[in-house]
Amino acid sequence: MVRVRFAPSPTGYLHIGSARTALFNWLYARHTGGQFILRIEDTDKVRSNPEFLDEILGSLKWLFMEWDGELTFQSKRFDLYKKYAEALVEKKLAFREGAAIIFKVEKERRVFFDDMIHGRIDFSTDEIKDQVLMKSDGTPTYNFACVVDDAQMKITHVIRGDDHISNTPKQILLYNALGFEIPQFAHIPLILSKDGGRLSKRHGATSIFEYKNMGFVAEALVNYLALMGWAPGNDVEILPIAEMIKLFDVKNVNKTGATFDMDKLGWLNSQYIKNMEINKLIAETKEFLKCKGVIDDKFDEKKWGEIVLAYKERTRTLEDFVSVYKIFFNSELEYDEKAVEKYLKKPNSKDIIVKCRAVLEKLPAFDHNSIEGAYRKLADELKMKPAELIHPTRVAISGKTVGAGLFEMMAILGRDAVLKRMEKFC
């Protein structure tokens, strides 16, 4: 059975690159019916922090990556590493230097492995220095702990970033010395920042939760991440997770590093928002508004549902719903000065608003069609284009020149609010 692992260090939040590595592991496990194991590499006691661990686990869950079994903490396995290190000393394959245990690398030999993505890669041991196994402070080094754990945890496939390619021969030497079976390796390309380097804080958001905060939906982010270095073929780009699992195979992952493109993520996000089942979208936006402190428990969910429906096609992120919310629920509107200048400060502006308002006041039914009919009729009577009435009204009731269809907005807002807002310009 396939057993893969994701091994984060709780020394920082889960960033885009690691999330993508986790995703490929997870997809491969689900695709093959195998297991996805989490190992926490917290050997660095100083830099490790439980808060980071919570954030990493929370990010994984948010992105649907449920793991199998219990978490393994390296910090709880120091005895194990020590035992194996001492066994190597015993076998004269390692030696002590002070309090540290160092692995002796035999020179003039070749080490190779068949990477699932890159094919055969080989190295000369002349390039590899003797490796510290146990540091003088009694903690194991990364390469050593990694080998012991992957072997002990019966990991069959090591899927990790290709920055680990050069670590692989060192690890293979250790697998051999320890008599462990060597797993399959798959080194996936790194995600690069716009200037070609490693993705880092400096290049904007890298933490998964930052994306959540910016209003991206989990489905879109997972979809986008999967597309970084992998393509299902047939020009398919938008694919639900079930489909991804079905089609994913590490063997089809690219060798080339991919640059993170916020524009495309944004577009994917808009697609997911547009096509999301309406009740789910309402729930997601509600959750988002709550997180942002825009709403509390008393909140007109029915009205919000209508608003979401009216705006979902023109929304790119959940964040866009914040300003939409304010238009409909804040008693004090924020006006775009330029818009007011353009549509409500003309010589005939007041006259237009007064006339429109009068019509609206007398309208028997205040719904989309009735309002539209009334506006078109009035425009006709005034020998004006409907647009000449529509634009000023939109600014008067929403403060902006952009937004959903005017009649939709008015119907949602309701007669009282519409009349009250228009009164300001009479």
Added chain:
RNA sequence: GGCCUCAUCGUCUAGCCCGGCCUAGGACGUUAGGUUCUCAGCCUAAAGACUGGGGUUCAAAUCCCCAUGGGGCUACCA
């Protein structure tokens, strides 16, 4: 520097393994037009790439070599 690795539109990629169907396809973004009450959306169109040089072959984006460029590693970090 040494070692490893990668190389198709600005970006993500399809094609490459198993050469011909590639006058290189799709998507994002950009630009133009259409639709509408605005914006967005949607529809249509346009511009836009095989890093360079050598081979191999009747034929190369696809195979080989070299160069160039990018990235990674070169820690008692992970």
